[in-house]
Amino acid sequence: QVQLVQSGAEVKKPGSSVKVSCKASGGTFSNYAISWVRQAPGQGLEWMGKIFPVFGTLNYAQKFQGRVTITADKSRVTSYMELSSLRSEDTAVYYCARVVFGMDVWGQGTTVTVSS
Amino acid sequence: DIQMTQSPSSLSASVGDRVTITCQASQDIRNYLNWYQHKPGKAPKLLIFDASNLETGVPSRFSGSGSGTDFSLTISSLDPDDFATYYCQQYDNLPAGGIITFGPGTTVDIK
Numbered sequence: 001q002v003q004l005v006q007s008g009a010e011v012k013k014p015g016s017s018v019k020v021s022c023k024a025s026g027g028t029f030s031n032y033a034i035s036w037v038r039q040a041p042g043q044g045l046e047w048m049g050k051i052f053p054v055f056g057t058l059n060y061a062q063k064f065q066g067r068v069t070i071t072a073d074k075s076r077v078t079s080y081m082e083l084s085s086l087r088s089e090d091t092a093v094y095y096c097a098r099v100v101f102g103m104d105v106w107g108q109g110t111t112v113t114v115s116s
Numbered sequence: 117d118i119q120m121t122q123s124p125s126s127l128s129a130s131v132g133d134r135v136t137i138t139c140q141a142s143q144d145i146r147n148y149l150n151w152y153q154h155k156p157g158k159a160p161k162l163l164i165f166d167a168s169n170l171e172t173g174v175p176s177r178f179s180g181s182g183s184g185t186d187f188s189l190t191i192s193s194l195d196p197d198d199f200a201t202y203y204c205q206q207y208d209n210l211p212a213g214g215i216i217t218f219g220p221g222t223t224v225d226i227k
Binding site: 045097 | 152160220
């Protein structure tokens with residue numbers, strides 16, 4: 001059974017970038033996409049974008065276009081989400097999730113804190 | 117972009133109550149609608165996919181219905197473990213493409 005394991009918490013300065021990783025253990029990147037979702041304090045779930053590693057297709061939410069980059073390394077079975085030009089409003093828990101019929105397997109979440 | 121609304125935004129209920137949450141899409145999304153349960157400090161959990169299909173391992177007290185623009189999630193008899201926030205989520209043409217949108221969420225708490 002695939003598990004998604006994310007990198008650890010980050011503290012970043014405004015204006016900098018953060019890169020979060022998501023490794024699929026117990027499986028490969030076959031026949032599913034990886035989505036990235038975040039939840040800011042007191043807010044709901046917000047979809048950021050997804051990648052289909054086998055085909056290399058990408059979709060981004062309009063809100064994050066130009067600021068987020070999602071990639072996948074098939075050999076390492078790892079997806080990455082990089083968010084640039086960080087501001088305080090980007091403080092959130094960031095999740096990766098496998099997308100088959102819905103997002104059925106989730107990473108444990110990575111807390112990113114943006115503070116000067 | 118497709119917009120999703122949910123109602124109510126929150127509700128208070130007792131163990132054993134029947135609870136229904138509704139979700140509306142701004143345009144026809146056929147049955148491309150999933151439901152999640154989210155508890156503080158945990159990752160979200162998929163409950164229902166494709167509007168009415170129960171995810172493996174999810175208790176049968178959860179059910180989903182609807183198509184087009186109007187959907188609902190029903191918990192037939194609320195369990196203490198069900199107090200959480202519930203989100204609907206639409207998608208198009210998974211898995212090869214498309215944009216995903218979550219609804220704003222419905223918080224179910226103890227009356």
